[in-house]
Amino acid sequence: MRNLANFFFEVGMLKRTPRTGFQFLGSGTQSVAEHSFRTAMIGYALAHLDPEADAGRVLQLCLFHDVPEARTGDLNYVAKKYLKVDEARAVEDLAETLPFGDDYRGLIAEFTGRSSREAQIAHDADQLEMILALKEYKDLGNRYADEWYPFSVRRLKTDAARRLAETIWTTDSTRWWFDDDEDWWVEGRKPPEGA
Template sequence: MSEMKERGRLTRIVDFFNECGMLRKTPRTGYQFLGSGSENVAEHSFRTAVIGHVLALMAGADVPRTTYMCLFHDLHEARTGDFNYVAHIYNKSERTRVLEHATEGTGLTEDILGYWNELEETETLEAKLAQDADQLDFILNLKEEQDQGNKYAGEWLKSAVKRVRTQWGRELAETIVETDHKDWWFLGPDRDWWARKNGKSGE
C-alpha cells in the first residue's frame, strides 16, 4: 500500500482510529444461523478485553498483555468482515497482511503484530487466556439467547464450552451456564423495590 507512505505518522494514526471505528459497523454474522441475537465486532471486542483482563488476574498472568491481545484480536475484521463458521469453510483472509496494512506508518506495527502473532501461536498462558476470553464472550451471548427461549442456543452452548482451554476459563464457563443472564439486575440489592415502585412504599 505504497500510497500510504506519503502520509505522516499522525495522519496514519488518525486513519487507524477511523479504521477501528469500522468495527462498530461490522456485524458478527453467526447470529444469522442462530436465529436470534446480534452484535457488532466492537461490542464483542470490548467485553472480550474485559473478560481477558479478569482471567489474567485470576490466573496470575500478565494482565496488560492478555487484555491487549483481546482488544485487538478481531481488528482485521474492519477490512475482511466477520467470517462465521460456515463462511470459514469457503473463505480465507490474509489476517496478518491486513494488520500490516492497517498499521503501516503508524509506529504501532511491532506492538499489534506482536499481540496477534502470540495469540495465533497460542503457546503462552496469556494467549490461551485471550482465546478463552473470546469464547467466554460468545458463551455469555449464547446463554442469554437460551434464557430467552432459543433452543438452538443451548446446543451451540455445549459446543462452545468444550472449546475453552484453561482451568480458569472452564470455571467461568460452568458458572455462566448455571447463572441466569438477568440476575445481576433483576435480583438486585433490594427485592422489595419491585413492589414499592408503584407507590406502595408507605404501606
C-alpha cells in the same frame, strides 16, 4: 498524526461490522466492537485468576484480536469452510502505517499462535464472550443456544475458563439486576426505615 487518525476511524468500523454467526443461531446481533469490549473485560478478570499471567498483556491481546476484521469482515464457521481471507496481509497493511506497527504484528501473531499463557487466556475470553451471548439468547428462548454451548466449551483451554463457563450456563442472565427486593420493583424506591 494522519495515520493515527485513520487508524481510529478504522477501529470505528468495528462498531458497524456485524458478527455473522448469529444469523445461524436465528437471533441476536452484535458488532465486532461490542464483542471485543466484553472479551477484554473477561480477559482481564481471567488474568487476575492466574497469578502468573500479565493482565495488561491479556487486555492488549483481547482489544486487538479482531482489529483485522475492520478490513476483512467477520467470517462465521460456515463461511470459513469456503472462504480464505488474507488476514496476514490485512495485519501487515495496517501495521505499516502505525507507529506501534511492530507491537500490533506481535499481538496478532501471539494471539493467533496461542504462544503464551496470556494468549491462551485471551482465547478463552473470546470463547467465554460467546458463551455469555449464547446464555443471554437461551434465557430469551433460543433453543439452539444449548446446541452451540458444548462446542464453545470444548474450545476452552484453562481450568478457570471451564469453571466460569459452567457458572455462566447455570446463572440467570438477569439476576445481576433483578433481585428479590419486591418493594423496589413495586414502589421504585426503598421502603422507609422501620416499615
